Amino acid sequence: MIEKALKGNRSYWIWIASLVTLIVAGLSAYSQQRWFGLTVTGMGRDVSWGLYIAQFTFLVGVAASAVMVVLPYYLHHRKEFGKTVIIGEFMAVSATLMSMLFIMADLGRPDRLLNIMLYPSPHSMVFWDMLALSGYLFLNIISGWAILGAERKGVPAASWVKALVYISIPWAFSIHTVTAFLYSGLPGRHLWLTAVLAPRFLASAFAAGTALLILVSLILKRTTGYDSGKEAREKLAVLATYGGIANFFLLGMEFFTAFYSNVPAHMESLQYLYFGLDGHAPLVPLMWFSLIIGLGALLILLVPALKKSTKWLVAACMALVLSIWIDKGVGLVIGGFVPSPQLEIFEYMPTSIEVFVALGIWSLGLLILTILLKVAVAVKMEQES
Amino acid sequence: MMNQQRREFIKKTAFGVLAGFGAASGLVPAFSLEKTILPVWDETPVSGKIRWGMLIDTRKCKKDCQICVTACHHEHNVPHFKTRKDEIKWIWKNSYKNIFPTATDQFVTSDVLNRSFLALCNHCVDAPCTRACPTEATFKRWDGIVAMDYHRCIGCRFCMAACPYGSRSFNWQDPRTAIHDPSLAYPTRQQGVVEKCNFCSDRLVRGLQPACLEACPEQVFTFGDLNDPQSDIRMLLETTVTMQRKPELGTKPSVFYII
Ligand code: SF4
Ligand code: SF4
DSSP: OGGGGGOOOHHHHHHHHHHHHHHHHHHHHHHHHHHHOGGGSSOOSSSOOOHHHHHHHHHHHHHHTTHHHHIIIIISOOGGGTTTHHHHHHHHHHHHHHHHHHHHHHOSOGGGTTHHHHSOOTTSHHHHHHHHHHHHHHHHHHHHHHHHHHHHHTOOOOHHHHHHHHHHHHHHHHHHHHHHHHHHTOTTOTTTOOTTHHHHHHHHHHHHHHHHHHHHHHHHHHHHOOOOOHHHHHHHHHHHHHHHHHHHHHHHHHHHHHHHHTOHHHHHHHHHHHTOBTTBOTTHHHHHHHHHHHHHHHHHHHSHHHHHSHHHHHHHHHHHHHHHHHIIIIIHHHHHHSSOTTSOOOOOOOOHHHHHHHHHHHHHHHHHHHHHHHHHHHHHHHHHO | OHHHHHHHHHHHHHTHHHHHHHHHHHHOTTOOGGGSOGGGGGOOOOTTTOOEEEEEETTTOOTTOOHHHHHHHHHTTOOOOSSTTTOOOSEEEEOHHHHSTTOOOSSOOHHHHHSOEEEEOOOOTTOHHHHHOSSSSEEEOTTSOEEEOTTTOOOOOHHHHHOTTOOOEEOSSOGGGGOSSOOSSSOOOOTTOEEOOOTTHHHHTTTOOOHHHHHOTTOOEEEEETTOTTSHHHHHHHHSOOBOSSGGGOOOOSEEEEO
């Protein structure tokens, strides 16, 4: 089937070429990092994780959100999702791969990565996350590919494939829960030390991931003519809205608990992010921007007339994705490290090397997604004609 | 009594020789078997039997003195980077409100506010860092010391996020470029791994007390076995009011402070 990715028009090849260029740029930035060490990034003794771990967290959410189409289609037989399921599954594959690459990029000694498996440590959440992510990758790539292959031959998918799909549903919840456990089990990091972190991760994932899925389905419609259906997109928009509402509700809970209880350690990180702490307020405009566009997006999605218009739908989805990316991909990680355990404030700003490595990984993920979807669309269109 | 203490100390530390022999023999050219006390060979390490601990008398510590810090960092080849971002430290000084951010006192004496307080790894009994480490590169030894295997560490920095005291440093770049006066007593590390205070486990196997304690001219430190009711440190702990850093987190630090 893969040969179908080798046929494309001019803009397809321009797109591929630009992705490859960014991947090469990312590789060259990464080689600097390997040579000189992680000192070339903005991270330091106080803020010891940054852009990479933040992207990892955001992308695990995108991967998990595939369940938003898989679940209604396979468990509730909602036929309207029939043409979207494969997009969700392949998005999950590419997002999981990217999230794993971001972990790799963050390691001081990536050559020793296998130590996680050679010395399995069940007391460490990283061990479980590694199992959960690699399992999820495997489930989605195998089932997605097998179902596509069966469709091409015009036969129903084998029952073992169905079994994999069913397993992937709870598995999707588990990957993001375990990812939240990476953070929420650490004493002394009060922004993360909260029981609602896992639910909030899931809610924001279902909002941002589903919004991204709507955008990808619209891009496919525009570029290839493969329309996964307005009805599916509208249903997805409803799911994204619920996810977004749950996310902002839980954020409100965090604010109430921290500020009403008035416990300094619980307030400090939120103060730093949203109001400034001891005169340090670099992220304040960004965090409010995230809050406002996120709530704005939900407003649009709640007005039926606006939601029906593709323009408004695109704007709302983009705003929701950006809002949650800022919240999870910037605020969550940096805020957890500020103030430091000794109440000191160290400002983190990613360097250009870090940004290029991140762009490289995103491009690689997009390249894989493009190839997978190209094949999927070709098979589906062949079937239709 | 002091002699008895000293002999006890050497006995307790020296049977680590058995375990530490392989590592130490290659690194310490002057290492000689003759220094070993004989009863050592009859004993095998029993997990949890000993728990090394430290008591810091902050009243005696001179504000601008850096003797212990320099001694430790020299002995263990801790690199000296100028920028805060790349900084690596095993023991350092900070003010009261930074070392005890959750201490409840509202009106602290000006004397305490002006003092400087030493910070180092607490060798916690329930250490969050060992729990978080995915490779056992950070692990708890049989004698309570939280140790590091620099050859196993993958540099994920999970332990740094987990430690609620900021005790850990990462080698953001090659540390060897910033070691100006290398010591033969302890190996240097590589780029990309985490490091921290090791409670001088390298010196304990040689029957020596920690480097900071030995260097301090003011007798600020007391080091000993917290599980031994007869040890100096236990007797001091039982007769003096002491404090620990962030006791509310349940990590059970093995470093105590007299304020
Ligand atoms: S002080 Fe920090 S590094 Fe030391 S044992 Fe406790 S948690 Fe681990
Ligand atoms: S950085 Fe090294 S010691 Fe720390 S958690 Fe990771 S593997 Fe363990």
